[in-house]
Amino acid sequence: MDKESNFEPEVILKNLRKENVESTDDYVVKKDVKKNPFKMVKTVGIVVGVFLILFFSFGVIYKAVTGRNINPIENVNNMINGVSPTPGEEKKEMEPTKFPGKTDEDVDRIDEKIKLLDKKSTEIDFSEPIFSYPELEMNINFKK
Amino acid sequence: MKKLFVCFVLLFSFSISCRAAEFDDYYDLYLDNFHEYYRANQEYQIARSNYLSYDTLNSKKEAIDKTKGLMEVRDEVLISYFESLNRRLNTTSGVTRKDIDFEIELNNQIIPFLVEHKEEIPSIAFVEDLIKLSKEVEKRQLEYEKRAKKSASVVLIGRANIIYGELLDLDALLQDKIRVLKSAGKDVNTLERWLLEFTSKKGNAEKKINEAKEAFDVMAEKRDQEEVRKAFLTGQNDLLAARQYIREAMDFAEELSNEIKRGNFLD
Numbered sequence: 001m002d003k004e005s006n007f008e009p010e011v012i013l014k015n016l017r018k019e020n021v022e023s024t025d026d027y028v029v030k031k032d033v034k035k036n037p038f039k040m041v042k043t044v045g046i047v048v049g050v051f052l053i054l055f056f057s058f059g060v061i062y063k064a065v066t067g068r069n070i071n072p073i074e075n076v077n078n079m080i081n082g083v084s085p086t087p088g089e090e091k092k093e094m095e096p097t098k099f100p101g102k103t104d105e106d107v108d109r110i111d112e113k114i115k116l117l118d119k120k121s122t123e124i125d126f127s128e129p130i131f132s133y134p135e136l137e138m139n140i141n142f143k144k
Numbered sequence: 145m146k147k148l149f150v151c152f153v154l155l156f157s158f159s160i161s162c163r164a165a166e167f168d169d170y171y172d173l174y175l176d177n178f179h180e181y182y183r184a185n186q187e188y189q190i191a192r193s194n195y196l197s198y199d200t201l202n203s204k205k206e207a208i209d210k211t212k213g214l215m216e217v218r219d220e221v222l223i224s225y226f227e228s229l230n231r232r233l234n235t236t237s238g239v240t241r242k243d244i245d246f247e248i249e250l251n252n253q254i255i256p257f258l259v260e261h262k263e264e265i266p267s268i269a270f271v272e273d274l275i276k277l278s279k280e281v282e283k284r285q286l287e288y289e290k291r292a293k294k295s296a297s298v299v300l301i302g303r304a305n306i307i308y309g310e311l312l313d314l315d316a317l318l319q320d321k322i323r324v325l326k327s328a329g330k331d332v333n334t335l336e337r338w339l340l341e342f343t344s345k346k347g348n349a350e351k352k353i354n355e356a357k358e359a360f361d362v363m364a365e366k367r368d369q370e371e372v373r374k375a376f377l378t379g380q381n382d383l384l385a386a387r388q389y390i391r392e393a394m395d396f397a398e399e400l401s402n403e404i405k406r407g408n409f410l411d
Binding site: 010086102103104106107109110111114116117118120121124125126129130131133134136137138139140141142144 | 153171174178181185188192195196205211214215218221222225227232269274275281282285288289292293296299300303304306307310311313314317318320321324329372380383384385390391397398400401404405409410411
């Protein structure tokens with residue numbers, strides 16, 4: 001038998017060495033570790049847990065130090081609504097755009113009247129539920 | 145004198161807020177009655193159907209009881225509707241007090257009949273008598289709906305008059321200003337041209353308000369419920385168009401005001 005058979009102990013050991021395993025016993029142990037699902041779940045659980053602890057503690061610390069929420073959506077909403085993201089800062093109201101040019105009392109009165117008309121014409125409603133006459137049963141009979 | 149004026153203003157605003165609260169109370173009552181009406185109507189429909197199917201003494205008695213219940217609540221709904229409408233008229237501005245009182249008076253003439261009708265219902269014992277009594281209200285429906293829509297139209301015209309009145313004030317202010325500028329030797333040709341455009345929109349608004357008034361007046365001549373509703377809707381649409389013209393005129397006025405500020409009109 002010139003050629004080494006694959007089933008010869010030396011050949012098997014040589015193949016195992018290629019996989020960095022010292023003995024067949026070690027090989028079996030290593031394969032078992034790879035297959036154990038509980039250990040994997042445990043590892044993933046630890047990683048996720050640590051991440052969550054870090055995440056929440058970072059949020060609390062961030063808010064304590066800066067006074068701002070870490071939630072970017074809330075911050076954007078605050079900006080849109082004009083709410084100051086940092087407590088203590090006063091809300092800045094936008095100044096109405098003033099038309100460039102000169103003005104006097106008469107023109108101011110005209111502008112005031114336009115504003116009033118705008119407000120009233122927007123508010124006034126030409127429909128209201130009380131106006132609709134109630135739909136009632138107006139054909140009481142006992143005919144088939 | 146100052147104290148007297150303050151007292152007058154306070155009393156006036158107090159009376160307005162009382163009237164508004166009064167309307168809310170009556171309107172809530174109307175809504176409650178309407179809710180009750182729905183329940184009574186469902187019971188009536190079931191009892192009627194059972195009576196027509198089985199024709200037993202029991203089903204007949206049940207049908208009479210439920211019909212009476214429905215008729216009583218129906219009268220109650222109509223009474224509370226007209227009372228709410230009267231309170232709404234009371235809080236209306238933009239029309240003369242005389243017009244409002246006239247409307248309230250006509251609405252009040254309906255209520256005693258409905259109260260009397262409601263009181264008659266419990267004494268009825270036969271189906272035929274019940275149907276006859278019901279017809280007394282049923283035949284007045286067109287008249288009631290016309291009355292309700294006429295009152296509503298007074299409220300709507302009042303609202304349109306309020307904004308049109310503001311537009312007239314604005315018109316006067318613009319005309320005065322342009323007159324002053326012209327007497328000061330300024331070239332107001334553009335301003336006058338724009339004022340004409342403004343006046344045209346104002347004219348259209350006035351025309352639409354008048355058309356609405358006509359449409360509302362036409363309701364009285366109608367002999368059909370659908371036609372009454374159609375006329376009322378036409379009037380409502382005219383008022384919406386009037387508001388649109390008023391807003392367009394307002395935009396022109398704003399441009400005019402900006403032109404005065406931007407141009408070389410003011411020292």
